[in-house]
Amino acid sequence: MTSLVSHDAAPSAQPAHAPVGGRLVTVPFLIALAFVAIAGFILVQRFAHGIGAVSNLSDGYPWGIWVAIDVVIGSAFGCAGYVMALLVYILNRGEYHAMVRPAVMASLFGYGLAGAAVLVDLGRYWNFYHMMMPSYAQPNSVMLEVGLCVATYTIVLIIEFAPAFLERFGMDNARHKLSKVLFFFIALGVLLPTMHQSSLGTMMVILGHKLSPLWQTQMLPVFFLTSAVLMGFAIVVWESVLSALGFRRIMETAELARLSGLMVYTGLAFVVLRFVDLAVRGQLGAVFGAHGAVMFWVETLLMIGGIVMILPVASRRRGKALFVSSSLFLAGGIIYRLNVYIVGLIPAVGPWSYFPSLSEILITVGIFSLEVVLYLVFVKKLPVMHAVSTKHG
Amino acid sequence: MSVSRRNFLKRAVKGSAAAAAAACTTVAGSPQPANALQREPKPLAPEAVGLLYDSTLCIGCKACMSACKEANHMPQEVGPDQPWNDTRQWDTPVELSAKTLNVIKVFTDGNATQKDHEKDGFAFLKRQCLHCADPSCVSVCPVSAMTKDKTSGIVSHNPDACIGCRYCVLSCPFGVPKYDYNDAFGQIHKCQLCKHRLAENQLPGCADVCPTGATLFGRTPDLLAEAKRRTALKPGEYAHYPRGDINGTVGGARDGHEKRVEVAYQSHIYGERELGGTQCLSVSAVPFDKLNLPTNVPDYGYPTLSEGIQHTLYAGMVGPAAVLGGLVYLAHRNTKDQHDPD
Numbered sequence: 001m002t003s004l005v006s007h008d009a010a011p012s013a014q015p016a017h018a019p020v021g022g023r024l025v026t027v028p029f030l031i032a033l034a035f036v037a038i039a040g041f042i043l044v045q046r047f048a049h050g051i052g053a054v055s056n057l058s059d060g061y062p063w064g065i066w067v068a069i070d071v072v073i074g075s076a077f078g079c080a081g082y083v084m085a086l087l088v089y090i091l092n093r094g095e096y097h098a099m100v101r102p103a104v105m106a107s108l109f110g111y112g113l114a115g116a117a118v119l120v121d122l123g124r125y126w127n128f129y130h131m132m133m134p135s136y137a138q139p140n141s142v143m144l145e146v147g148l149c150v151a152t153y154t155i156v157l158i159i160e161f162a163p164a165f166l167e168r169f170g171m172d173n174a175r176h177k178l179s180k181v182l183f184f185f186i187a188l189g190v191l192l193p194t195m196h197q198s199s200l201g202t203m204m205v206i207l208g209h210k211l212s213p214l215w216q217t218q219m220l221p222v223f224f225l226t227s228a229v230l231m232g233f234a235i236v237v238w239e240s241v242l243s244a245l246g247f248r249r250i251m252e253t254a255e256l257a258r259l260s261g262l263m264v265y266t267g268l269a270f271v272v273l274r275f276v277d278l279a280v281r282g283q284l285g286a287v288f289g290a291h292g293a294v295m296f297w298v299e300t301l302l303m304i305g306g307i308v309m310i311l312p313v314a315s316r317r318r319g320k321a322l323f324v325s326s327s328l329f330l331a332g333g334i335i336y337r338l339n340v341y342i343v344g345l346i347p348a349v350g351p352w353s354y355f356p357s358l359s360e361i362l363i364t365v366g367i368f369s370l371e372v373v374l375y376l377v378f379v380k381k382l383p384v385m386h387a388v389s390t391k392h393g
Numbered sequence: 394m395s396v397s398r399r400n401f402l403k404r405a406v407k408g409s410a411a412a413a414a415a416a417c418t419t420v421a422g423s424p425q426p427a428n429a430l431q432r433e434p435k436p437l438a439p440e441a442v443g444l445l446y447d448s449t450l451c452i453g454c455k456a457c458m459s460a461c462k463e464a465n466h467m468p469q470e471v472g473p474d475q476p477w478n479d480t481r482q483w484d485t486p487v488e489l490s491a492k493t494l495n496v497i498k499v500f501t502d503g504n505a506t507q508k509d510h511e512k513d514g515f516a517f518l519k520r521q522c523l524h525c526a527d528p529s530c531v532s533v534c535p536v537s538a539m540t541k542d543k544t545s546g547i548v549s550h551n552p553d554a555c556i557g558c559r560y561c562v563l564s565c566p567f568g569v570p571k572y573d574y575n576d577a578f579g580q581i582h583k584c585q586l587c588k589h590r591l592a593e594n595q596l597p598g599c600a601d602v603c604p605t606g607a608t609l610f611g612r613t614p615d616l617l618a619e620a621k622r623r624t625a626l627k628p629g630e631y632a633h634y635p636r637g638d639i640n641g642t643v644g645g646a647r648d649g650h651e652k653r654v655e656v657a658y659q660s661h662i663y664g665e666r667e668l669g670g671t672q673c674l675s676v677s678a679v680p681f682d683k684l685n686l687p688t689n690v691p692d693y694g695y696p697t698l699s700e701g702i703q704h705t706l707y708a709g710m711v712g713p714a715a716v717l718g719g720l721v722y723l724a725h726r727n728t729k730d731q732h733d734p735d
Contacts, residue, residue: 047577048577049575049577050573050574050575050576050577050578050579051574051579052574052575052579053575055574057574058574059490059491059562059568059571059572060568062559062562062563062572063559063563088727089723089724089727089728090720090723090724090727092723092726092727094727121558122556122557122558123555123556123557123558123559123572123579123580123581124552124555124556124557124578124579124580125556125557127536127553127554127555127556127557128556130536130554130556131535131536131556136536136537136538136554137535137536137537138531138534138535138536138537140532140696140700140703141532141533141534141535141560142533142699142703143533143535143558143560144535144536145703145707147535182728183721183724183725183728184721184724184725186720186724186728187717187720187721187723187724187725188717188720190720190724191713191716191717191720194716195713198706199703202699202702202703203560203699205695205698205699205702206529206532206533206564206695206696206698206699207563207564207695208529208566208668208690208691208695208698209566209687209689209690210563210564210566218430218698218701218702221702221706347568348565348566348567348568348687349488349489349520349567349568349685
């Protein structure tokens with residue numbers, strides 16, 4: 001089997017990956033493009049008149065959905081490449097090989113667009129390059145570590161995805177050379193998300209009493225890493241089921257069943273650890289009445305729903321059950337991260353309140369729409385998906 | 394099959410719960426500050442200076458607020474019901490903001506007739522940067538835009554370095570740093586203890602104009618000693634209250650005044666211990682939670698927790714380097730293995 005790292009010996013050999021093909025300009029494609037254009041229009045206002053002109057951000061809630069959804073949640077969506085590389089190349093589970101390249105591509109979009117979103121949110125974006133300059137570096141800052149780590153990882157993802165490009169444009173020589181050193185970038189591609197996904201949790205430790213006791217713990221890095229792995233599994237399962245339906249491809253049933261097993265155990269570990277942590281901190285009572293208790297239950301019940309749905313092994317071979325379960329896990333992970341970054345926040349010297357403005361939401365929608373547009377272009381034009389005898393005509 | 398599966402799951406849950414409990418106990422549950430993942434608290438800067446605010450002396454004249462605006466060239470605050478371009482109006486700040494670095498706030502209860510009484514009374518509070526011994530804003534800043542002076546301990550901000558991420562705004566436990574959201578080139582604003590005036594041996598604007606000595610400038614240890622003297626006073630006693638600089642050096646010597654202590658001070662000196670201590674201290678006759686200051690806080694700064702985690706995981710980058718070594722080995726071996734044709 002050949003995949004991300006491939007040494008196809010015979011030129012006549014059937015390629016492992018192939019473009020899905022088909023028409024590019026479709027109705028969903030145009031709708032997504034329209035949302036990108038709307039976001040572009042709002043961005044002009046943001047850069048001409050300031051963050052306040054388009055958003056409901058305030059000194060009580062200086063970070064809104066642009067950070068919580070576009071970066072913190074968006075990068076978790078980008079963890080598909082991380083978990084697949086971990087499985088296939090570190091744990092040597094070659095059976096998942098076919099899923100690596102689409103996963104790496106999803107990660108590339110997730111992280112690349114998180115980086116773009118950061119530039120929208122930064123109040124003094126023209127100084128952004130200071131993050132990369134040792135003369136400005138402040139090594140105690142968790143954000144510096146996250147920023148540098150994410151930037152490096154985005155480059156690593158581009159290198160990891162490069163074989164698809166090189167294959168498409170017939171640059172076999174370059175591809176062959178790259179494949180000799182690719183193992184190093186694969187290793188980096190596993191280390192870096194481990195670092196910055198956990199650090200996204202550490203970022204909020206310093207908030208102290210400004211974060212509800214339901215979420216404030218020094219275990220935040222562990223929960224963020226676990227939720228990143230969980231959401232990584234969930235997005236791979238979700239995407240596989242959906243693209244099997246959307247592009248009428250044959251589902252990789254056996255692999256998906258095993259993968260969803262890993263997903264369900266990760267979800268179980270997350271929920272158990274959450275309650276154990278609350279108990280150890282003496283905050284079990286906080287689940288009834290502390291700031292954000294309702295959203296705590298939403299988060300927890302979504303996770304439990306995801307677990308229950310595919311706990312019976314037989315259900316892991318049913319596309320519908322897998323789809324619902326992975327959707328619930330994704331929703332649970334999204335709500336957990338939203339809770340830590342927005343819902344659980346108790347601003348100093350209020351009263352403050354926050355709900356994103358329409359313009360703010362449309363910028364986030366535009367960024368995710370751009371992700372959809374790029375996904376469609378890449379999948380249809382580049383050898384990303386595992387080559388199978390598809391049924392589409 | 395299903396029974397053994399259930400047993401397996403039970404054991405898995407029990408086992409992972411036990412492991413998790415052990416991990417959580419080590420990390421989060423051990424008695425503070427013996428926590429394995431906590432760095433040492435930072436001591437006060439050697440020449441730490443600050444302000445002592447005495448709520449019982451404050452008459453709410455707000456001279457400090459206008460002096461602060463003047464000293465720092467800060468713009469007027471325009472209320473939501475005022476036309477923004479009306480130049481004849483008063484400055485009307487109600488809270489710290491990107492335009493206001495210092496504000497006097499008032500607590501009221503019931504008919505609000507008696508000064509410094511919790512019941513049916515009122516009391517003032519001055520809000521400005523407290524210049525923490527272990528400031529969160531400095532710890533979080535990725536580009537060293539927020540810094541703490543090694544000698545004076547003054548926390549100041551450099552907009553030319555700042556990337557505008559607002560992590561300082563988010564992390565400050567007292568809600569002090571503020572960002573200007575209505576400016577396309579907005580920046581962070583906070584009290585910098587008028588360091589430009591101190592450099593010319595002048596008092597910070599607020600302490601310079603305070604008529605009653607409610608805002609007193611000085612070295613933090615001197616201010617703490619003064620705060621202790623005041624909190625020990627009994628109602629009915631007469632006491633001497635200095636003005637300007639407690640040592641009479643910065644801004645020149647000034648007369649103090651004698652005043653009768655009307656209401657008993659709270660024994661609590663705000664800033665002595667809170668979150669690792671602050672260089673600006675407050676005393677009051679009304680409990681500080683009534684004055685909207687966070688009181689249920691640990692006596693170590695929150696950076697001890699976050700930096701504790703980071704310094705443990707990333708000490709000398711040895712951990713990440715070792716992990717990377719292992720990953721490189723596995724990735725190299727496994728990519729070779731997986732090359733055999735399908």
